[in-house]
Amino acid sequence: MCIQLFPNPPPRTRYAAIAELLSSLGEPAYRLSQLVRAVHRTGTTEYAQLSALPRRVRSSLIEAFGPTFADLRPIARQSGDQVEKTLFENDNGARIETVLARYRTGWTSLCLSTQVGCGLGCTFCATGAVGLVRNLSADEICDQVLYHQQQGPVDSIAFMGMGEALANPHTFPALDVLTHPDYFGLSPRRITVSTVGFAPGLQRLVDSHPQVNVTLSVHSPFPAERSTLIPLEGRFPLASCLAILDQHVAETRRKTYLAYLLIDGVNDSPAHATALASLVNSRDQPRLFHVSVIPYNDAVGVTPAYRRPSAARVAEFLRTLRSANVRATQRQQFGGALDAACGQLHAQYLSSAPAPAADRRRLPITAG
Numbered sequence: 203m204c205i206q207l208f209p210n211p212p213p214r215t216r217y218a219a220i221a222e223l224l225s226s227l228g229e230p231a232y233r234l235s236q237l238v239r240a241v242h243r244t245g246t247t248e249y250a251q252l253s254a255l256p257r258r259v260r261s262s263l264i265e266a267f268g269p270t271f272a273d274l275r276p277i278a279r280q281s282g283d284q285v286e287k288t289l290f291e292n293d294n295g296a297r298i299e300t301v302l303a304r305y306r307t308g309w310t311s312l313c314l315s316t317q318v319g320c321g322l323g324c325t326f327c328a329t330g331a332v333g334l335v336r337n338l339s340a341d342e343i344c345d346q347v348l349y350h351q352q353q354g355p356v357d358s359i360a361f362m363g364m365g366e367a368l369a370n371p372h373t374f375p376a377l378d379v380l381t382h383p384d385y386f387g388l389s390p391r392r393i394t395v396s397t398v399g400f401a402p403g404l405q406r407l408v409d410s411h412p413q414v415n416v417t418l419s420v421h422s423p424f425p426a427e428r429s430t431l432i433p434l435e436g437r438f439p440l441a442s443c444l445a446i447l448d449q450h451v452a453e454t455r456r457k458t459y460l461a462y463l464l465i466d467g468v469n470d471s472p473a474h475a476t477a478l479a480s481l482v483n484s485r486d487q488p489r490l491f492h493v494s495v496i497p498y499n500d501a502v503g504v505t506p507a508y509r510r511p512s513a514a515r516v517a518e519f520l521r522t523l524r525s526a527n528v529r530a531t532q533r534q535q536f537g538g539a540l541d542a543a544c545g546q547l548h549a550q551y552l553s554s555a556p557a558p559a560a561d562r563r564r565l566p567i568t569a570g
């Protein structure tokens with residue numbers, strides 16, 4: 203397991219570096235938001251094509267930062283019913299995936315990645331089977347949103363793709379950029395961060411971005427069993443994360459989500475549901491905790507023979523929670539056939555097929 207405890211201050215974001223350059227050139231303060239608006243509106247990330255900016259500014263940007271605004275480029279896309287999975291690559295060949303889901307109401311939700319792989323080793327997750335290749339930079343996290351916004355509106359964002367967002371120190375400057383009114387201008391209430399329980403990061407998140415929605419992955423109410431599913435339990439027990447959330451909901455009155463993965467014959471018994479309900483009902487504000495039940499998705503590279511429970515078993519689990527007055531719903535999931543649902547992303551690190559060529563810029567679109 204690889205654990206990083208925010209050892210160094212993260213490097214400047216591209217946005218801060220450009221602001222500094224523009225100021226040193228004596229450009230007016232509005233130039234940066236003009237640049238960002240032009241990138242979002244035109245669908246290009248090539249500085250040379252941003253004709254809204256004076257030529258001298260474009261030349262200085264290219265000289266300082268190279269030809270393009272984005273570090274990640276999309277190299278493959280798969281579309282299925284209500285879902286689109288995009289594979290991105292950076293210049294060093296690191297790959298990640300994002301998933302855009304379209305609800306029937308027209309609402310769009312983007313599930314983005316924060317790490318190439320993940321070092322926390324949860325036994326049910328394809329991203330965990332990859333291991334941690336590296337953290338994404340704040341710019342790479344934001345580039346995923348930028349790319350999708352260039353294609354159409356993105357109504358909400360979930361940090362639920364590849365990686366543990368709160369173990370990556372660059373998640374915090376990325377949230378600053380995404381919510382900054384001059385850059386992405388997203389409401390923090392439309393952003394959700396999911397964590398498996400990286401307690402120092404969780405504390406930092408609720409302190410620095412209290413309006414961002416939080417989901418804590420629980421998956422077992424029993425500590426010994428939880429640590430066989432989520433090794434991080436041994437380092438940061440669930441109880442310590444729930445204590446942080448208790449304080450957070452008391453201060454903000456914001457609803458908080460507890461994700462519960464259901465694996466057939468492992469953690470889906472009535473005894474598990476009853477113990478989970480007791481855990482929720484023992485909070486000071488139980489009505490502010492909402493349980494999202496996620497039936498297991500087949501995940502490449504996962505060694506134990508886990509299986510998805512039957513629909514009847516899932517319904518029974520939900521019934522037990524609700525009859526104990528716990529608010530609980532099944533998470534709507536999309537893209538299982540494309541390996542695009544929760545826990546299935548691995549950006550071709552676990553495929554036998556060779557990785558795509560780094561310079562392939564066209565997007566093959568395949569039906570799923």
Ligand SMILES: C[S@@+](CC[C@H](N)C(=O)[O-])C[C@H]1O[C@@H](n2cnc3c(N)ncnc32)[C@H](O)[C@@H]1O
Nearest residue numbers: 327362365366396397398419461498499544545
């Ligand atoms: C891939 S994780 C990324 C966010 C964060 N690292 C976390 O674990 O909460 C997003 C969600 O997918 C769930 N998940 C992981 N593997 C899964 C699987 N095989 N089937 C269903 N959900 C899974 C996680 O438990 C978590 O709730």
Ligand code: SF4
Nearest residue numbers: 320324327330365398
């Ligand atoms: S479930 Fe989350 S924390 Fe666990 S291995 Fe997968 S991405 Fe990492």
